[in-house]
Amino acid sequence: MKENIISTDHLIIIVTATIVGTMARALTIKEDFRQYPTYPNGYLIHLVTGFVAASLGAVAIPALMTKNFVAVTFLALAIQQFRDVRKAEKESLKDLENTESAYRGDAYIDGIAKTFEARNYFALIVSFTTALTIQLVDSKFISINIMSGTITGLIVLYVIKRFSKGKVLGDIADVKEGKIEVRESELFVDGIFVSNLLGTENAANMFQKEGLAVVIIPREEHFRIALDHYGQRQAALFEATRSVGVKRYHFTRKEYEKGKIVITLVPIIKDVNKLIEAVKKTPVLESVKKSHSVMDTNLFGRE
Amino acid sequence: MGRESSERPTYTILAIITLKKERILGGSQLALWAENEEQQKTMTQDIAKAMKADVVKMKNGDYLIIRV
Structure with missing residues (x-):
């Protein structure tokens, strides 16, 4: 009976990674001057989907360690779930178009929906790297494992947040x-x-x-x-x-x-x-952005 | 303007209020003839208020009532 119960080490990995991953999502929910998502239902929806994303990232390492390779395929499920988040966000914003003073426009809605999808990946990646770090450190002191995992998770969050940050007008x-x-x-x-x-x-x-x-x-x-x-x-x-x-x-x-x-x-x-x-502070839309330096490149194809 | 013209908002001409009868040539919009400028302004405002619409004063003196 006891062999079927998850080990303490794995439990620590899953719990720590899920918490850090969910925290990553919570930190990226901004109720800024754009007032979106609106408090409190918007917060709840995105925190819950963030928690699900973090859980999926957290269980991947323990699944691999127990040679449960098939279980890792649920990451594909995660991708599907995030796409649904994007779709739901898009539909919801499009439904609101006729009630706003001015239209957001399709390009802006697409950008917002993509951002929401991307932020779920934040939760997944952060929880995954947290779990991986705990597994790699594998110290006999639980606190060292948790600390190293959390620090790595936060560093990864900082890096991907910087990476995905767009420009404003x-x-x-x-x-x-x-x-x-x-x-x-x-x-x-x-x-x-x-x-x-x-x-x-x-x-x-x-x-x-x-x-x-x-x-x-x-x-x-x-x-x-x-x-x-x-x-x-x-x-x-x-x-x-x-x-x-x-x-x-x-x-x-x-x-x-x-x-x-x-x-x-x-x-x-x-x-x-x-x-x-x-x-x-209006964001420069992703669909509009063009890299000027790329347009200047002269690598191949020209004399 | 290119694609811009095909984007929302779309405009509908609701009415034209003119001072010259011969400018009323037909069309789906309401076309009204006013006897003088004062009457023309009042008619325009009344319709625009009722329809919650915008008004364009054309250079030839006619008024268009447009809804966005």
Whole structure:
């Protein structure tokens, strides 16, 4: 009977690795200025899936050590589970599209969903390396095993977190306040035409008095490629409307000559610094990002 | 604009309010004729408020009521 019970060593590996893995997921759940995931249900869902991911990573080493090679194939199951997390996230955000002040857009939703999937891999990798370290150290002192496993797990978390960290608009462009001007029924920001939807006097007056605008100016010519992407601009507009609210109207427009992007709206909270901060912190979408240095390479194929 | 035009939001023209009868040529939208500018403005605002729509004042003096 006792032979069928899991050994203390393996139990320590599994428990420690699961805790460190779940902790890794908990540390990467950010309720930042984007207010996503929303407290508390969003937290719970992602903590539980993180716990499952960590458990799968934790039992892999004990399974291998007991020559239970077939059991390792459940890692494939884990991948499937994470894909489902991505799918669920995508569906949920798409369902919400019609209720938001501005659309997130498909590109932004895809980016968010991918991030959620990736963070489950964090939990899996961290718990796996924690378990592996404990197995390799294999000291007779339990505390040394646990400490070494935890430290390695945290280092791995730091490294993959750095690796997966993306850029934000503030890294590639300057964001400054734009001057709103309404000429008859047309809206201009810093002289750039934005919209002619201000056909009534009320609309024109409202925009003139209460409107806020920011202009995004690319720092390098090649950053225009990312900024011109419709999904990227939509993401910036979404973050802008999320941070200061929308009383009425929101527009985005690109200027062709220098690649400036205008974001303007009539906000609920008239705080231009908040608006600039939100736009600066909008992530540069993965689907938009291009490596400029790769475009310059001349390894083969050219004389 | 390229792909941008095919992205959401899509606009629908709900009504056109004009001062010249001959500019009413048909179409799916509501086309109304106003006798003077004051009446034209009032009609535009009333419809726009009821339909929660936006207004475009065209350079020729006509008003378009558009819904996003």
